[in-house]
Amino acid sequence: MMTDAQATIDDMRARAETELGAAGTMDDLTAWERAYLGAQGEVTLFLRGLASLPANQRPIAGRGGNALKNELTAAWEARRVVLSAADLQQRLANDAVDVTLPGRQPILGASHPVSRMIDELSEIFALMGFQTVFGPEVETAHYNFDVLNIPKDHPARDVWDTFYVDLPGEIVLRTHTSPMQGRVMERQDPPVRVVVPGRVYRYEAQDASHEWMLHQLEGLAVDRNITLADLKGVLSEMARQLFGPDRRTRFRCDFFPFVEPGVDFAVDCAICGGAGCRVCKGTGWLEMGGAGMVHPNVLRNVGYDPDVYSGFAFGLGIERLIMMRSGVDDIRAFAANDLRFLRQFARAA
Amino acid sequence: MKVPLRWLNEFVDTGLPLKDLTHRLTMAGLEAEKITAIGDEWDNIYVGHVEAVEPHPDADRLVLATVDAGEHRLRVVTGAPNIAQDQMVALALAGARLIDGHADGQVYRTLKPSAIRGIRSEGMVCSEKELGISEEHEGIMVLEADAPKGAPLADWLGDTVIEFEITPNLVHNFSILGIAREAGALTDRPVSHPLIFDFAAAPSGPSDLVTVEAADICPRYIGVRIEHIAIAPSPAWMQRRLLAAGVRPISSIVDITNYVMLEYGQPLHAFDADKLTDGRIVVRRARPGETLETLDHQIRQLDGQMLVIADAENPVGLAGVIGGLDSEIHDGTTRIILESANFDMKVTRRTARELKLRTEASARFERGLDPNLSRDAAARATRLILDLCPGATVSGFIDVYPNPLEPRPMSMPFSEIERLLGVRYEPAQVLDVLRRLGFSPELDGEGNDATLRVTIPTWRGDVTQAADMVEEVARVIGYAALPERLPSGETAPVQRDSAYAMRRAVRSVLAGSGAWETVTYVTVSDDDLRRLDPNGEQTAGVHPVSWDALIRLRNPLHADRDILRPTLLPSLLAIASDNLKHERGVRLFETARIYLPSDEELPREVNTLALVLAGERAPLDRFEAGASSPLDVFDVKGMVEALLPRLGVSGTQFERIESPALHPGRAVGLFVKDELIGIIGELRPDRAEAFAIETPRVAVAEIDLDALQSVANPIPRDVSAPRFLPVEQDFAIVVAEETPGGDVEAALLAGAGPLATGITLFDIYRGPQIGDNRKSLAFRVTFTAPDRALTDAELGKVRDRIARTLRQRVAGELRT
Numbered sequence A: 001m002m003t004d005a006q007a008t009i010d011d012m013r014a015r016a017e018t019e020l021g022a023a024g025t026m027d028d029l030t031a032w033e034r035a036y037l038g039a040q041g042e043v044t045l046f047l048r049g050l051a052s053l054p055a056n057q058r059p060i061a062g063r064g065g066n067a068l069k070n071e072l073t074a075a076w077e078a079r080r081v082v083l084s085a086a087d088l089q090q091r092l093a094n095d096a097v098d099v100t101l102p103g104r105q106p107i108l109g110a111s112h113p114v115s116r117m118i119d120e121l122s123e124i125f126a127l128m129g130f131q132t133v134f135g136p137e138v139e140t141a142h143y144n145f146d147v148l149n150i151p152k153d154h155p156a157r158d159v160w161d162t163f164y165v166d167l168p169g170e171i172v173l174r175t176h177t178s179p180m181q182g183r184v185m186e187r188q189d190p191p192v193r194v195v196v197p198g199r200v201y202r203y204e205a206q207d208a209s210h211e212w213m214l215h216q217l218e219g220l221a222v223d224r225n226i227t228l229a230d231l232k233g234v235l236s237e238m239a240r241q242l243f244g245p246d247r248r249t250r251f252r253c254d255f256f257p258f259v260e261p262g263v264d265f266a267v268d269c270a271i272c273g274g275a276g277c278r279v280c281k282g283t284g285w286l287e288m289g290g291a292g293m294v295h296p297n298v299l300r301n302v303g304y305d306p307d308v309y310s311g312f313a314f315g316l317g318i319e320r321l322i323m324m325r326s327g328v329d330d331i332r333a334f335a336a337n338d339l340r341f342l343r344q345f346a347r348a349a
Numbered sequence B: 001m002k003v004p005l006r007w008l009n010e011f012v013d014t015g016l017p018l019k020d021l022t023h024r025l026t027m028a029g030l031e032a033e034k035i036t037a038i039g040d041e042w043d044n045i046y047v048g049h050v051e052a053v054e055p056h057p058d059a060d061r062l063v064l065a066t067v068d069a070g071e072h073r074l075r076v077v078t079g080a081p082n083i084a085q086d087q088m089v090a091l092a093l094a095g096a097r098l099i100d101g102h103a104d105g106q107v108y109r110t111l112k113p114s115a116i117r118g119i120r121s122e123g124m125v126c127s128e129k130e131l132g133i134s135e136e137h138e139g140i141m142v143l144e145a146d147a148p149k150g151a152p153l154a155d156w157l158g159d160t161v162i163e164f165e166i167t168p169n170l171v172h173n174f175s176i177l178g179i180a181r182e183a184g185a186l187t188d189r190p191v192s193h194p195l196i197f198d199f200a201a202a203p204s205g206p207s208d209l210v211t212v213e214a215a216d217i218c219p220r221y222i223g224v225r226i227e228h229i230a231i232a233p234s235p236a237w238m239q240r241r242l243l244a245a246g247v248r249p250i251s252s253i254v255d256i257t258n259y260v261m262l263e264y265g266q267p268l269h270a271f272d273a274d275k276l277t278d279g280r281i282v283v284r285r286a287r288p289g290e291t292l293e294t295l296d297h298q299i300r301q302l303d304g305q306m307l308v309i310a311d312a313e314n315p316v317g318l319a320g321v322i323g324g325l326d327s328e329i330h331d332g333t334t335r336i337i338l339e340s341a342n343f344d345m346k347v348t349r350r351t352a353r354e355l356k357l358r359t360e361a362s363a364r365f366e367r368g369l370d371p372n373l374s375r376d377a378a379a380r381a382t383r384l385i386l387d388l389c390p391g392a393t394v395s396g397f398i399d400v401y402p403n404p405l406e407p408r409p410m411s412m413p414f415s416e417i418e419r420l421l422g423v424r425y426e427p428a429q430v431l432d433v434l435r436r437l438g439f440s441p442e443l444d445g446e447g448n449d450a451t452l453r454v455t456i457p458t459w460r461g462d463v464t465q466a467a468d469m470v471e472e473v474a475r476v477i478g479y480a481a482l483p484e485r486l487p488s489g490e491t492a493p494v495q496r497d498s499a500y501a502m503r504r505a506v507r508s509v510l511a512g513s514g515a516w517e518t519v520t521y522v523t524v525s526d527d528d529l530r531r532l533d534p535n536g537e538q539t540a541g542v543h544p545v546s547w548d549a550l551i552r553l554r555n556p557l558h559a560d561r562d563i564l565r566p567t568l569l570p571s572l573l574a575i576a577s578d579n580l581k582h583e584r585g586v587r588l589f590e591t592a593r594i595y596l597p598s599d600e601e602l603p604r605e606v607n608t609l610a611l612v613l614a615g616e617r618a619p620l621d622r623f624e625a626g627a628s629s630p631l632d633v634f635d636v637k638g639m640v641e642a643l644l645p646r647l648g649v650s651g652t653q654f655e656r657i658e659s660p661a662l663h664p665g666r667a668v669g670l671f672v673k674d675e676l677i678g679i680i681g682e683l684r685p686d687r688a689e690a691f692a693i694e695t696p697r698v699a700v701a702e703i704d705l706d707a708l709q710s711v712a713n714p715i716p717r718d719v720s721a722p723r724f725l726p727v728e729q730d731f732a733i734v735v736a737e738e739t740p741g742g743d744v745e746a747a748l749l750a751g752a753g754p755l756a757t758g759i760t761l762f763d764i765y766r767g768p769q770i771g772d773n774r775k776s777l778a779f780r781v782t783f784t785a786p787d788r789a790l791t792d793a794e795l796g797k798v799r800d801r802i803a804r805t806l807r808q809r810v811a812g813e814l815r816t
């Protein structure tokens, strides 16, 4: 009888070890485990049947059976590690794809380069303490001209070819963002520090460098002790932020009725480094806009005392800045909105 | 203004190379816009002397000329009618590059020796056109007798022409002498002046030669009567200078008036004295109904605000603008009255604008000329006439100048310079600059209390206050010398523009949703608007406007596009149409203003968003095989639905609407309470066709962003991190076919109450299990409570409430 139990154990061990050695997959292993160690497994049933054995065989059968269970469990575990690693390997191999194929791209658009330039300038000037404000595009001649020291019947008005709106009074499409100078100063006392982006309109024929609808950004700072040196500092800093730290700026005398002294400012051409090229028309300099110290007549017109307060103002052409920075050679492209053009401005930073 | 350098050099020697001179002038405010060289093409062209002219043996119209140019002595064959022995001419040798005289425009040819009718011609005697000096090709150019034989032509005739931009304040630089004076001041060099006639030596009067009746707008009038004139071409040197300066030579007297205008900046006019009734000049306002035929052969209607030069009876010229045809100098003129006068700038400007007639004269007068310029200019012209017309005599002279303009004294704190420029200049340097500019400066006192006293010359009408004087100092020392710094001091009260922030958010969300921002023109035509609605009494769009209330331009660039747009849609649709020529699908938007009539002085400008989606939804790729389905109303509506919460907007409703441009079955309005603030839908197919868009569907939206802004919520104050897992439950609801899905969803949410934190419609089913004319909508609802895990019992109650609400509101049944 003693040999019966031992023989049964030996027989189970022999079969189990053979079969485990043959189990090649995780499924085989699961089946093997069910067959020997599961709730209805041979070894489990054998141990469960110990009570029915004669008393003298129970200790041997119990020890032998439990030892077999432990042995097989350890063997199963060892086999499982091997097989699951192999199985994972197989799954990974089956899952492989050609990762050089293109991915699923989200569909993205972008802001127009004009909006992006306005945002960028607005941020640069905000760092220098300027707030961004907006004004009406349809404007009175009073704010567009008179307040700005551009009287009717003065040749200075001819500088701005103007669209007139068919409304009572003298109403125009603003020819520049400068009318907001008057509106801002009338509604607040110094100190004033604002930039005014927006659309402006010039009654002129279109060609590669002329457009009747443009965008400008006006700057205005008024306080005690604002000087031309401050204007130079602000504009040079802006130019370096926009065009790079090595850029040089050039300031020369120019005439605009609402500033005195008047300034024309330019940045050296980043494309040719100042040697002269197509973009800078061979001059090495790119004119960025007009500026100057706010004319005392303008300060008087809004009720500021020009003996106490001084200020500077400047105007930047948005399209022009983009053209300078990106080498665009036809200003009409901005309003044409060809997606093939816009996509070239898609970078987000 | 075009300035020939040789002319300028006659009056000032700056000692600077051309490049430095133009740079100095440009930096100081007188911009040299363009520099052109005359004669740098003239290789192998020399000054030659015509030794002999013989007939060509075989051609009547040709001659053989022997021309001596020092080292080169050639025989040339020419057909020039005006060639004669002893002339000095421009002789071109083989290899010279010349403009083809017979071709239109400037066609260059290289000269080769050739045989003309059997006789070999070694070179060519040149016309002005062949040299690029003018269009003249009737005969050869004849040089002055003292031209140096054998010299390269460029040495004798070559020049550099600098073109300056004269800004409106620079009338004192609108002349050769004015620019010479500026160059002299910048470089501290003396300026010389031309030879002039001394009127003291001329007979004064007769007193009725000139009568100024409108002295208020004619501060000065000088009339000079000159007799025994014989009209002839002006000398070659004068013609060449005029040409270089861009003025066409005509005849001696006219050329002299133009020459002196360029030299001094004072416009002059010469009348044929024999054509003036009573031989006298009257300066007066035009009378109602008067007309004048001007030099350009136009008959001009005059009005009472125009200043005219008249004879005893009729106008003979428009003061400061243009002369009359009748009194024009002609070949037979023997007596002239030369006018050198000063006219009111505003009156001149108004007349020139009224008649759309800008002339060299009006351009100068309307900028405000110095009346003290008139006499020297008259004297210079008189001198030139007497020099160039042998036998001419001055027989009369009148200078009506009742209130001579005097230099004005001005004083200002010296510290003003530092206050505006941000730098302290040495008094000596400032005084030196102002002395050079002619301001006769003096300094009273020292340091911060010092007073700067100047005398403003009468030609500097542009200088009236301290800031002007500060500019004079700054521009001569140079803006480059100023330091750069950032403004210090108090900052203005901080305010952010919330509308700008919202537009930025809109752009960022829509760009992230696949749409491209556009910037389009603000004007549209009646046709553009009619494409959206051919018959309506109001325009289509989110804010309809009556056709007669549209805001129009008085002077549109394109006659038909005169409307300030009341809707962004036509402009955006045109851009979509253009892009669809090369794109399979477009998603475009614009945020811009529309212009609505208002009771105020200015129109109401409303920040508006427009969207246009058309064509294929997705690009061709390997993931979705086959053609993509077309973008439709749900694409644009979905974009708006995604946008609203990101702008902090809630509580808006979508309702079916009818809108003239939109497909009646595919149009929805965005409402705040009862107010329509957006239209969303697909264009009617006939409207899309009118915009030449051929995609099966065109989805559009137009939304009033200002209205949206006004209902945006403040930043929420009850944001918490979720701690309990959500529970998802599906509801299939059977309703009648005609029940709007939006109503079912609203009823479902109302029944679900605050625990429902998300809802998705994921299926719509129609079929036999449900019955005819019914549909089943399947929603997945997410339930979350902030403070507890939801129990089955709790959710069971919610489900009961949902079933009740659905029955009551939409006659819906929950399917289980």
Ligand SMILES: [Zn+2]
Pocket (backbone or CB within 6 Å): A269, A270, A271, A272, A273, A274, A275, A276, A277, A278, A279, A280, A281, A282, A284, A285
């Ligand atoms: Zn360049």
